[in-house]
Amino acid sequence: MSDQQTAISRRNFLKAGALLSGGLLISFTIPQANRLLIQDATTAFAPNAFLRIGADNSITVILSHVEMGQGIWTTLPMILAEELDADWDNIKVMHSGVDKDYNHTVYGIQITGGSSSTWSEFDRYRKAGATARVMLTQAAAKRTGVAIENCTTKNGYVIAGGKKLSYGELATEASTLPVPQNVTLRPPAQWKLIGKGVKRLDASVKTNGQAKFGMDIQFPGMLTAVVAHAPVFGGKVKSFDASGAKAVPGVKEVVEIPTGIAVIADHFWAANQGRKALKIIWDDGAGANLSTKTQVDAYQKLAHTDGLKAAQKGNVDQGLAKAAKLLKAEYVFPYLAHAPMEPLNCTVKISNDKCEIWTGTQLPGIDLAAAARILGMKPEQITMNVVFLGGGFGRRATITSDFVSEAVHIAKASGKFVKMVWTREDDMKGGYYRPMFVHRINTGLDASGMPIAWRHNIVGQSIMAGTPFESKDGVDSTSVEGIADSPYFETVPDHFVGLHTAKEVVPVLWFRSVGHTHTAYVMETMVDELAHTAGQDPVAYRRKLLQKSPRHLAALNLVAQKAEWDKKLPEGRYKGIAVHEAFGSYVAQVAEISIDNGKPRVHKVTCAIDCGLAVNPDGVKAQMESGIIFGLTMALYGELTIEKGQLQQSNFYDYRIARMNESPEIDVYIVDSNEKMGGAGECAVPPTAPAIANAIFAATGKRIYNLPIMNTPLKHIS
Amino acid sequence: MIALKVNDKSYQVDASPDMPLLWVLRDLLGLTGTKFGCGVAQCGACTVHLNGEAIRSCVTKVSRAQGQNIVTIEGLSLNNDHPLQKAWVEFDVPQCGYCQSGQLMSAAVLLRENPNPTNQDIDDAMSGNICRCGTYPRIRQAIHKAAEMQKEGGKS
Ligand code: FES
Numbered sequence: 033m034s035d036q037q038t039a040i041s042r043r044n045f046l047k048a049g050a051l052l053s054g055g056l057l058i059s060f061t062i063p064q065a066n067r068l069l070i071q072d073a074t075t076a077f078a079p080n081a082f083l084r085i086g087a088d089n090s091i092t093v094i095l096s097h098v099e100m101g102q103g104i105w106t107t108l109p110m111i112l113a114e115e116l117d118a119d120w121d122n123i124k125v126m127h128s129g130v131d132k133d134y135n136h137t138v139y140g141i142q143i144t145g146g147s148s149s150t151w152s153e154f155d156r157y158r159k160a161g162a163t164a165r166v167m168l169t170q171a172a173a174k175r176t177g178v179a180i181e182n183c184t185t186k187n188g189y190v191i192a193g194g195k196k197l198s199y200g201e202l203a204t205e206a207s208t209l210p211v212p213q214n215v216t217l218r219p220p221a222q223w224k225l226i227g228k229g230v231k232r233l234d235a236s237v238k239t240n241g242q243a244k245f246g247m248d249i250q251f252p253g254m255l256t257a258v259v260a261h262a263p264v265f266g267g268k269v270k271s272f273d274a275s276g277a278k279a280v281p282g283v284k285e286v287v288e289i290p291t292g293i294a295v296i297a298d299h300f301w302a303a304n305q306g307r308k309a310l311k312i313i314w315d316d317g318a319g320a321n322l323s324t325k326t327q328v329d330a331y332q333k334l335a336h337t338d339g340l341k342a343a344q345k346g347n348v349d350q351g352l353a354k355a356a357k358l359l360k361a362e363y364v365f366p367y368l369a370h371a372p373m374e375p376l377n378c379t380v381k382i383s384n385d386k387c388e389i390w391t392g393t394q395l396p397g398i399d400l401a402a403a404a405r406i407l408g409m410k411p412e413q414i415t416m417n418v419v420f421l422g423g424g425f426g427r428r429a430t431i432t433s434d435f436v437s438e439a440v441h442i443a444k445a446s447g448k449f450v451k452m453v454w455t456r457e458d459d460m461k462g463g464y465y466r467p468m469f470v471h472r473i474n475t476g477l478d479a480s481g482m483p484i485a486w487r488h489n490i491v492g493q494s495i496m497a498g499t500p501f502e503s504k505d506g507v508d509s510t511s512v513e514g515i516a517d518s519p520y521f522e523t524v525p526d527h528f529v530g531l532h533t534a535k536e537v538v539p540v541l542w543f544r545s546v547g548h549t550h551t552a553y554v555m556e557t558m559v560d561e562l563a564h565t566a567g568q569d570p571v572a573y574r575r576k577l578l579q580k581s582p583r584h585l586a587a588l589n590l591v592a593q594k595a596e597w598d599k600k601l602p603e604g605r606y607k608g609i610a611v612h613e614a615f616g617s618y619v620a621q622v623a624e625i626s627i628d629n630g631k632p633r634v635h636k637v638t639c640a641i642d643c644g645l646a647v648n649p650d651g652v653k654a655q656m657e658s659g660i661i662f663g664l665t666m667a668l669y670g671e672l673t674i675e676k677g678q679l680q681q682s683n684f685y686d687y688r689i690a691r692m693n694e695s696p697e698i699d700v701y702i703v704d705s706n707e708k709m710g711g712a713g714e715c716a717v718p719p720t721a722p723a724i725a726n727a728i729f730a731a732t733g734k735r736i737y738n739l740p741i742m743n744t745p746l747k748h749i750s
Numbered sequence: 751m752i753a754l755k756v757n758d759k760s761y762q763v764d765a766s767p768d769m770p771l772l773w774v775l776r777d778l779l780g781l782t783g784t785k786f787g788c789g790v791a792q793c794g795a796c797t798v799h800l801n802g803e804a805i806r807s808c809v810t811k812v813s814r815a816q817g818q819n820i821v822t823i824e825g826l827s828l829n830n831d832h833p834l835q836k837a838w839v840e841f842d843v844p845q846c847g848y849c850q851s852g853q854l855m856s857a858a859v860l861l862r863e864n865p866n867p868t869n870q871d872i873d874d875a876m877s878g879n880i881c882r883c884g885t886y887p888r889i890r891q892a893i894h895k896a897a898e899m900q901k902e903g904g905k906s
């Protein structure tokens with residue numbers, strides 16, 4: 033990017049270019065004064081392309097968002113292919129590199145997160161496809177002499193009069209034409225792919241071992257590094273003895289880096305054996321005083337006082353004084369680890385004035401900038417190769433670029449071409465958790481049992497503190513989302529939501545569905561409790577409170593109908609319901625459970641979602657299944673604890689993940705909706721835990737205020 | 751030197767006998783389809799076949815595999831046409847995909863030994879394989895489908 037370019041306001045303009053090998057390239061970029069951008073693209077592959085049509089008919093869609101399981105590898109290409117009228121079988125996909133033109137259309141940085149990839153790219157990818165189609169059609173008209181109005185496209189061909197010309201044979205010619213800046217998009221009635229669905233484009237390579245994840249990066253001469261990290265959060269190396277590690281066959285080098293001691297070896301096993309042989313004396317620092325127990329105590333104490341105002345209406349003290357009945361509750365939520373299936377890793381090669389990085393990251397641009405800072409290089413000296421992410425859930429999006437920085441430091445300190453690998457234990461103990469939270473609520477009901485006053489105080493660390501997204505007023509909106517903006521408060525005249533932001537040495541981070549992981553639980557179990565106190569059916573009660581929230585109601589009504597809420601379940605089965613909006617989508621779930629040996633067993637979850645237009649309905653369903661099972665794990669098992677500054681959990685035996693035998697039957701229904709498009713990747717997580725907890729209440733008469741549920745032994749109501 | 755037979759190919763590897771088979775496959779033989787998820791026999795991502803049995807290669811010393819028949823995901827079929835692979839694609843099972851090699855290798859043993867698995871059989875055979883993306887409902891469907899395909903002679 034020249035200075036002149038960056039000085040021009042950032043609007044998305046399309047540009048086209050020819051490929052060296054012949055073909056058409058469609059990019060979005062800033063127009064340069066008096067200069068045909070085509071020339072740029074002929075000299076090299078444009079770094080900011082979105083679509084490449086080869087003379088060989090290959091159609092490559094370049095993704096500004098990364099694939100981590102959510103299916104964007106398929107959804108963005110289908111949006112583009114819809115407008116391009118491409119042959120779906122010829123579609124190839126690749127992740128983009130780092131370029132400003134791939135920045136999120138709303139968030140302004142290159143990020144995959146916030147369940148936003150589909151809605152935020154919907155227009156951009158459609159436009160790219162439509163523009164290419166127009167240019168290909170123009171090329172065909174020119175070549176055949178058939179009037180453009182008489183040319184049509186079909187499945188990768190332009191039909192011009194009696195002639196059928198493939199996109200590939202027209203691509204080079206098309207690339208020389210001026211780019212139309214205003215193209216007509218297809219009306220929904222003509223859609224063949226959008227809203228209908230296609231099969232995942234990454235399914236085959238993910239069933240035969242060919243899909244490449246960061247962990248699978250291998251090159252001749254590349255070494256593997258593992259890092260000994262401080263056992264206490266915030267700890268530092270005081271001194272170390274590497275002689276034992278260096279004696280391990282295969283170990284090549286041991287280097288100190290800011291986050292610990294790295295052992296570099298021919299392969300992972302040698303590096304890991306070397307790490308075991310390290311002798312390190314740590315300076316634990318202040319973190320050694322931290323324990324979950326004292327933390328909970330302190331948070332609980334704070335929760336009795338009003339925090340900084342996150343939302344307020346009327347006068348909550350007066351409201352509570354008027355109430356016919358008062359209810360209070362306190363909730364405790366533990367730290368949680370994302371535990372993506374692929375432990376964190378990153379490969380770095382530094383050579384003279386260049387650096388190349390391979391990793392699975394949700395924040396490639398931020399990570400590249402971090403590498404540049406560490407190496408004292410310019411961003412353009414660094415290449416970022418984003419490979420498939422073996423799960424993200426937010427963990428592969430750290431503003432601090434924690435794992436990429438660590439790998440860059442190792443490569444820099446050792447001068448070696450290294451793949452840094454974290455073990456499951458490193459991943460579990462490495463911080464960046466969903467923060468611990470305590471909520472305290474005082475509500476007042478009127479004589480009819482409806483809430484008229486609600487005081488709600490929340491205590492927990494801020495995930496945005498210290499990042500460029502830190503709020504100015506001290507209220508991290510992600511700590512209170514789902515409560516401060518709760519639809520239930522529409523009908524509560526007097527309410528107050530306050531936030532106390534705690535500071536701890538433990539690094540915290542967004543975690544699939546972020547604040548909604550705890551706020552939905554609190555609101556949905558509390559409202560259930562209110563309904564029960566009022567002697568009303570939980571669905572009917574919610575309907576009254578949600579009168580002004582039609583999308584919540586639509587999801588609630590659909591799930592109640594599909595799960596046959598009004599029908600009695602067989603003996604020993606119980607159900608609970610929850611509805612919540614997150615990331616612009618409205619999800620309601622009914623969980624059906626039984627209690628076996630004092631533990632809940634979830635047999636079935638029925639789910640309804642209103643996400644507006646469901647671009648790839650089966651993909652939406654897959655995300656609902658995924659989110660529900662993620663929510664189930666969180667509800668039943670999710671818990672990290674800290675003693676003397678050390679995380680007590682280390683692997684899947686003490687941080688359990690739901691398995692096949694615990695996986696419920698899941699039925700998903702999509703609300704037929706023309707409302708604003710929301711996301712699908714996270715919104716299924718929030719309602720699952722409260723739906724299960726509400727079912728447990730139906731079964732046992734017990735409300736669960738502390739997660740995970742498995743910490744509470746349960747008994748049937750007898 | 752340790753002699754290994756992987757996917758019908760013979761290899762000589764220079765590895766210490768206690769090196770786990772997983773790392774021999776991945777780091778010495780470049781067969782990266784077999785994944786590292788936990789290293790302690792908890793997640794099943796590293797599942798391969800040793801003489802036809804599903805084993806966790808992360809806790810299996812390479813010495814135990816010496817001279818034995820090892821099959822990894824790369825050798826499950828020649829053209830990605832094992833009934834399970836076909837069913838996996840048909841039901842769009844994979845999400846992030848990282849666990850799926852292990853899931854397929856576990857399912858392949860189940861299906862060979864039990865051509866008609868019930869849901870309970872699937873629970874029993876597959877509960878050692880974690881999927882953090884929660885693809886279990888589709889894995890279950892796909893195993894049933896593969897069983898059908900196998901009956902109809904779908905194994906090509
Ligand atoms: S890596 Fe072997 S079972 Fe998890």
Ligand code: FES
Nearest residue numbers: 846847881882883
């Ligand atoms: S598909 Fe991601 S862990 Fe199973």
